[in-house]
Amino acid sequence: xxxxxxxxxxxxxxxxxxxxxxxxxxxxxxxxxxxxxxxxxxxxxxxxxxxxxxxxxxxxxxxxxxxxxxxxxxxxxxxxxxxxxxxxxxxxxxxxxxxxxxxxxxxxxxxxxxxxxxxxxxxxxxxxxxxxxxxxxxxxxxxxxxxxxxxxxxxxxxxxxxxxxxxxxxxxxxxxxxxxxxxxxxxxxxxxxxxxxxxxxxxxxxxxxxxxxxxxxxxxxxxxxxxxxxxxxxxxxxxxxxxxxxxxxxxxxxxxxxxxxxxxxxxxxxxxxxxxxxxxxxxxxxxxxxxxxxxxxxxxxxxxxxxxxxxxx
Amino acid sequence: xxxxxxxxxxxxxxxxxxxxxxxxxxxxxxxxxxxxxxxxxxxxxxxxxxxxxxxxxxxxxxxxxxxxxxxxxxxxxxxxxxxxxxxxxxxxxxxxxxxxxxxxxxxxxxxxxxxxxxxxxxxxxxxxxxxxxxxxxxxxxxxxxxxxxxxxxxxxxxxxxxxxxxxxxxxxxxxxxxxxxxxxxxxxxxxxxxxxxxxxxxxxxxxxxxxxxxxxxxxxxxxxxxxxxxxxxxxxxxxxxxxxxxxxxxxxxxxxxxxxxx
Numbered sequence: 364x365x366x367x368x369x370x371x372x373x374x375x376x377x378x379x380x381x382x383x384x385x386x387x388x389x390x391x392x393x394x395x396x397x398x399x400x401x402x403x404x405x406x407x408x409x410x411x412x413x414x415x416x417x418x419x420x421x422x423x424x425x426x427x428x429x430x431x432x433x434x435x436x437x438x439x440x441x442x443x444x445x446x447x448x449x450x451x452x453x454x455x456x457x458x459x460x461x462x463x464x465x466x467x468x469x470x471x472x473x474x475x476x477x478x479x480x481x482x483x484x485x486x487x488x489x490x491x492x493x494x495x496x497x498x499x500x501x502x503x504x505x506x507x508x509x510x511x512x513x514x515x516x517x518x519x520x521x522x523x524x525x526x527x528x529x530x531x532x533x534x535x536x537x538x539x540x541x542x543x544x545x546x547x548x549x550x551x552x553x554x555x556x557x558x559x560x561x562x563x564x565x566x567x568x569x570x571x572x573x574x575x576x577x578x579x580x581x582x583x584x585x586x587x588x589x590x591x592x593x594x595x596x597x598x599x600x601x602x603x604x605x606x607x608x609x610x611x612x613x614x615x616x617x618x619x620x621x622x623x624x625x626x627x628x629x630x631x632x633x634x635x636x637x638x639x640x641x642x643x644x645x646x647x648x649x650x651x652x653x654x655x656x657x658x659x660x661x662x663x664x665x666x667x668x669x670x671x672x673x674x675x676x
Numbered sequence: 677x678x679x680x681x682x683x684x685x686x687x688x689x690x691x692x693x694x695x696x697x698x699x700x701x702x703x704x705x706x707x708x709x710x711x712x713x714x715x716x717x718x719x720x721x722x723x724x725x726x727x728x729x730x731x732x733x734x735x736x737x738x739x740x741x742x743x744x745x746x747x748x749x750x751x752x753x754x755x756x757x758x759x760x761x762x763x764x765x766x767x768x769x770x771x772x773x774x775x776x777x778x779x780x781x782x783x784x785x786x787x788x789x790x791x792x793x794x795x796x797x798x799x800x801x802x803x804x805x806x807x808x809x810x811x812x813x814x815x816x817x818x819x820x821x822x823x824x825x826x827x828x829x830x831x832x833x834x835x836x837x838x839x840x841x842x843x844x845x846x847x848x849x850x851x852x853x854x855x856x857x858x859x860x861x862x863x864x865x866x867x868x869x870x871x872x873x874x875x876x877x878x879x880x881x882x883x884x885x886x887x888x889x890x891x892x893x894x895x896x897x898x899x900x901x902x903x904x905x906x907x908x909x910x911x912x913x914x915x916x917x918x919x920x921x922x923x924x925x926x927x928x929x930x931x932x933x934x935x936x937x938x
Contacts, residue, residue, distance in 0.1 A: 377938075418784045419937060420780065420783060420784065420937060420938070421937055421938050422937035422938070439937070440786075440788065440789075443785065443786045443787075444786040446784075447784075448784040450777070450780065450781050450784065452777040452780075452781075453777070454777070454778065454781045455711075455776045455777060455778050456711070457711060457714075458710050458711040458712060458713045458714060459707075459710050459711060463710065467703060467706065467707055467710075468785075470699070470703050471700055471703045471704065471707070471785055471787060472785065472786060473696060473700075473786065521786075
C-alpha cells in the first residue's frame, strides 16, 4: 500500500501547568492511497487538533507527520500543497455563489480553468447542488453551504483529502450522494481522512477506522475487525406498543428499554427463532415493528469509549 | 471519465511556482473583492468622505490659512487617507475574517503566506485610491495651492500604504480581536490630531517630536508632502531610513504572524 499520511507518536498539549490540556497524547495513524480512514471520537477527543497539525496550522510538541514522503512538521508549505482540507467550521463565502466559490478555489489550488469548470459541474451535479449553484451564498441553507465546502475541497483534491464532519447539517438524500463522492475520491486514488461522529453512516464507506479518545487511539482496524468480538450476537431493536410488555425471546439480553423502544441482543444462531418470535409478538399486538441486524460499529464505539471513561473515573 | 477527472495536487517546480504565484495572487484578489462586493461601494465612499472631510474640517478649524499652512493641510489629507486604510481598516477586516473563520481556512490553502499580504494590500489600496485622488483635488481647490506631483509619488504612496497595512495586519493577527479593534480606534485619534501630518512638527512639544522621530507616521507624511509639492518640501534622508526600516520590519512581522503555528 502506498502510504500517503503517516503519523507517529504525535503529542500536542495546550496551555501550561495545572490548566494544561493534552489534546494529542501519542497518536499513530496511517492513511494509504485509495483508502478512506475514519477517525471517530467525541467532541474534544483531539480530532481537529490532529487535522490542524497535518496542514501546519499547529506545531506538534513531539512526534512526526509524513505526507507523501515529506516531513510535514518541518515543511508545512509543502504539506499544504499535498493536502486539501474541509474544516469543521463552514467557510464563509458571502458575496459568492456556490459555483463561483468552487471554481475559484479549484484554480487557487492550481487546477487549469477548463478542468476545474468540468469538475465543478460534475460535483454540483453529483451532489444535487444544481438548483443552488447560482444562488448568492447568504441565501443558501447550512446543508448547502456544507456541501459547497466539500466541493471546494474535492474540486482539485490533494494526495491527502481531510474531511472534518462533512455530513453535518446535510439532508438525508444529499448525505447519500455525499458519501458516494467521498468514496469516489478514494477510488480515484486519494487518501481520505474522514473525521466524523456519524458512525452509522461512515461504516459503509470506510476501509479502516481509528477510535480516538482523550488524545490516544483506543482501537483501530477495519469495520469487520472492530466488530469481530460481537460476531456471535445480533442486535434486535423493537418498537413497543404503549402499555404492553412483550415476552422477550430466549437467550436475549435487554440493553435499553424506553417508553416506545427497546434494544436487546440475541445470539446469532437464534436469528431464525427470533424472527419467528417477532412475527408472533406482532400478531399478538405486543410489538409494532422490529429490526434484526449485526452488531453495529456504533455499539462497539460507545462500548469502547464508555469503558475507558469508567476506568478513568 | 472525462468530466470527473481528478487532478492530483501537482508537486511543482520552482519556476512553475513563480508563474503560479502571479495567478494565485490574482485569484486571491478576486476572492477578496467578490466576497466584499456588497460592502465595497460603501468602503470606497467612506474613504472619499474621510479624505474630503479632513480637508473641509481642518479648514473650519484654522479659518484662512497662509500658503504654507494651506500646503500642509492639502497634502496631509491624502496621507491620513492612506494611513487610516492600513492602520484602521486593515485590523478591522483581518479581525472580522479571523472571527468568522475565513482566515484559518485560507491558511489551509496551498498558497505562499506572502501572497495573502500582497492580495489584501492590493484590495485595500484600491479601496483607498478614489479617496486619495479626490482628497488631493479637494485640498488643492480649497486652499488654492499648486501641487506638482512627481513620478516617485506612486512608489512612495505604495511604500506608505504597505507599511501601514503590514503594521495593521500584524497588530490584528497577534492581538486579541477586542484589543485590536480598540487599538485601531485609538490610532484614528492619534493619526488625525497628534501626528505632524497636517501641521509642522515644531508645533508639538519636544517629547512628542522625539517620539515621532522614531515612529513611521511623520516620515509617511513627509514623503507624500514632498511627492505632491516638491518645490516646497524635501524629505530628510533620515526619514527615508526610518520609513524603510519600519516597512521591512512590519512586512516581516506580518509574514511571521501569518506563518505562526500555535
